[in-house]
Amino acid sequence: MKNLRTVITAALVIALSSLGLGAATAADSTAKHCTGTSGTAAPTTRAAAPAMRAGAPATRAAAQPVTVWLAGDSTMANPGSARCPVGWGSQFDALFNGDVTVKNQAVGGRSIQTWLYEGNVSGTKGSDGECRLTSTAYSARWQAMLNASTGMKAGDYLFIQFGINDSSSTCPRHVGPARYRQLMTTMVQAARARGAHPVLLTPVAAITCSGGTATKNRGFVNETFAVGSATGAPVVDLQSLSVSLYNSLRFCPHNGDYGSGPVGAFFCNDHTHFETYGAQRIAGLVAGDVRRQNLPLAGHLG
Numbered sequence: 268m269k270n271l272r273t274v275i276t277a278a279l280v281i282a283l284s285s286l287g288l289g290a291a292t293a294a295d296s297t298a299k300h301c302t303g304t305s306g307t308a309a310p311t312t313r314a315a316a317p318a319m320r321a322g323a324p325a326t327r328a329a330a331q332p333v334t335v336w337l338a339g340d341s342t343m344a345n346p347g348s349a350r351c352p353v354g355w356g357s358q359f360d361a362l363f364n365g366d367v368t369v370k371n372q373a374v375g376g377r378s379i380q381t382w383l384y385e386g387n388v389s390g391t392k393g394s395d396g397e398c399r400l401t402s403t404a405y406s407a408r409w410q411a412m413l414n415a416s417t418g419m420k421a422g423d424y425l426f427i428q429f430g431i432n433d434s435s436s437t438c439p440r441h442v443g444p445a446r447y448r449q450l451m452t453t454m455v456q457a458a459r460a461r462g463a464h465p466v467l468l469t470p471v472a473a474i475t476c477s478g479g480t481a482t483k484n485r486g487f488v489n490e491t492f493a494v495g496s497a498t499g500a501p502v503v504d505l506q507s508l509s510v511s512l513y514n515s516l517r518f519c520p521h522n523g524d525y526g527s528g529p530v531g532a533f534f535c536n537d538h539t540h541f542e543t544y545g546a547q548r549i550a551g552l553v554a555g556d557v558r559r560q561n562l563p564l565a566g567h568l569g
């Protein structure tokens with residue numbers, strides 16, 4: 268009997284082992300069928316969908332419209348009914364693609380203070396040597412640019428160019444160096460508070476010659492760079508750029524006749540303001556420096 272039990276037990280062990288091996292073989296075969304010969308698990312439908320989305324090319328978002336706001340004086344302003352002067356800002360829009368709109372708020376004869384506080388700058392100086400304000404209310408043009416609905420918005424640009432009329436010794440145009448820095452900083456901060464990008468410009472040069480060389484003749488250059496350094500706003504040194512252009516065009520020496528020849532084609536008959544051709548060349552200098560500094564706005568230049 269003992270031997271019979273041993274034989275039966277051995278037979279059961281062999282049978283069970285055979286069944287286990289078959290099950291393992293079947294499981295392995297099923298796994299290979301699901302994974303392929305490499306043994307890597309095939310992705311499920313849920314896993315595959317995100318992978319397909321990640322691999323698909325992204326749809327390009329439509330470019331957001333950008334407004335370039337200009338604040339400055341007559342050398343930047345839109346022309347009136349007369350042929351001359353033509354400010355360079357009036358020629359700026361043509362240099363960009365259709366995503367950009369230029370809104371030129373430059374006004375002839377303005378210092379940075381009279382531009383900001385139109386009608387509220389008196390003709391007398393205070394004890395600090397600055398022209399007194401009769402009211403701290405901003406001009407309508409600056410208030411419109413600060414308007415949350417219709418003014419500067421995120422992604423816009425504000426180009427600021429003053430420093431010509433500001434050098435006057437008399438009010439209301441006069442602005443001292445410290446006051447100039449203060450007001451320019453105020454404009455920079457206002458633009459940034461709305462998500463716009465300020466760009467500062469030194470004042471464009473008039474044509475003055477020293478023998479055969481055009482020379483620099485504007486103030487508030489150091490003040491403009493100081494504000495740029497303090498705030499991180501980029502500075503376009505338009506005075507240096509314009510003088511270099513005048514020298515490349517060989518405007519000097521000059522006999523004082525601003526109404527004829529190459530100088531007459533560039534300037535009005537006053538050595539300061541521009542004919543259309545001159546305004547176009549100055550606008551090109553500004554655009555060129557925007558590109559040179561690799562400002563994001565350069566991506567919209569034509």
